[in-house]
Amino acid sequence: MNVSILVPESAVLEAVADPRYLFTAVNQFLQASGKPPFFRVRLVGMTREVKYHNGLFSVQTDQLLNEVDRTDLIIIPALFGDMKRGIQQNEALIPWIKQQYAKGAEVASLCVGAFLLASTGLLDGKRCSTHWAFASEFRELFPAVELVDGSIITEEHRLYSSGGANSYWNLLLYLVEKYTDRDMAILASKYFAIDIDRDSQSAFMLFKGQKDHNDREILKAQEFIEANYNEKIAVEALADLVAVGRRTFERRFRKATHHSVVDYIQRVKVEAAKRSFETSRKNIGEVMFDVGYTDTKAFRDVFKKVTGLTPIEYRNKYYKDALVLA
Incomplete structure (x- = not known):
């Protein structure tokens, strides 16, 4: 299975590295049990190198967008900082995501990567999760999307999204279970010390009433x-x-x-x-x-x-x- 992990500008570095780490580890678990590796993982970006934190870190991409003819799963990492600016910086990714989805690819956004996924229009009329702290801003920018408060994972029409911060690990485990089996997801959850069946971020939410209005x-x-x-x-x-x-x-x-x-x-x-x-x-x-x-x-x-x-x-x-x- 071809997994394309996008390397956007202004991304959370861990949200790029963690899915690669997980799917690569699952391949190793499979091989250790006598099975062939299942995931072909590639970092895909607009440029060969993407720098983060003022050049302190950099990520080398395996493929450019135009080098990927077809993929099975696209991972959109969380963005960092101002969401509107993050969307603008990564506008070139939007048509590519839409094209690959039209070819049959599934798309999963991690945390506030949902802002970039929603920018494609693919989520219009559909359910979505994102970080609870960004819920009001998300609703303002994407009123056609049904944001599910407190949800860890949403899935609809080959589109997946996760709740805030480390909740994306639960989505990644969910995908591992879907594409391999429950035993492999449990093994991965134990290896990475993740509560596999956590289904709500409600306990972590802080309620701050939406006041960015003129009424x-x-x-x-x-x-x-x-x-x-x-x-x-x-x-x-x-x-x-x-x-x-x-x-x-x-x-x-x-x-x-x-x-x-x-x-x-x-x-x-x-x-x-x-x-x-x-x-x-x-x-x-x-x-x-x-x-x-x-x-x-x-x-x-x-x-x-x-x-x-x-x-x-x-x-x-x-x-x-x-x-x-x-």
């Missing part, structure tokens, strides 16, 4: 929510606060923030609860009351929906002196 009334409502998360906040009261009818308010709020009003309130409250669990010895009930909840079950359900963990699991994971407190 003053909605911004006022957001600021009120974030300043009064410890209170019970009603949607009707927020609409009255900004003197906008409820239906219009809810529609404008979703358009500006990409969240419903209720979801936004829940996420702000959960974010405050997370910080408390990380830094204090307060028990679940105390934290629950601090963020404006009085129903234990409702609080636990919302917390797990947002983070993927129960309050106790979250505390035990992130508080250095973790105690299992009821």
Whole structure:
């Protein structure tokens, strides 16, 4: 199987090296078990050499774009820095990716490599994952793409994408399992010490409400929510606060923030609860009351929906002196 790992300008160096390392290691595992190597891995770029970090590192490509007639899998590494600039620097890759996809190639983006993949238009009307911290910017640039919050891996019509940072290892293991078998993916996961079945980046997400919009009334409502998360906040009261009818308010709020009003309130409250669990010895009930909840079950359900963990699991994971407190 021909694997073409792109070497874009302004890429995360590790996101170029790691997939090459993984697929090469799997070939070695296969050979050690008496089987032939399966992956033919090539670094492909616009130039013979791509320099990173002001020339501190450089990557020698195996092939130029015009030297690749056909490939089976394209890996798009994560970009580094300003995403718009990164897309502009790598515009020459876009038609090549589209041509290879039309010939039958599968395409996988790692982390914010999704910005380059989305620039091809191939993701329009489809689902996609990317780093949680870039979700708002992604939605602004690519409104035709359905971004799946918190997802580690998405797959649709031969297009794959992964969540943030090291989540791309889970996508790479997923591809190894798809093209070889489960046993080989498990072996690779053990060798690289990666949790093979992690399916959410929710526990790592920090919620920062989208405020890069020009709707003053909605911004006022957001600021009120974030300043009064410890209170019970009603949607009707927020609409009255900004003197906008409820239906219009809810529609404008979703358009500006990409969240419903209720979801936004829940996420702000959960974010405050997370910080408390990380830094204090307060028990679940105390934290629950601090963020404006009085129903234990409702609080636990919302917390797990947002983070993927129960309050106790979250505390035990992130508080250095973790105690299992009821």
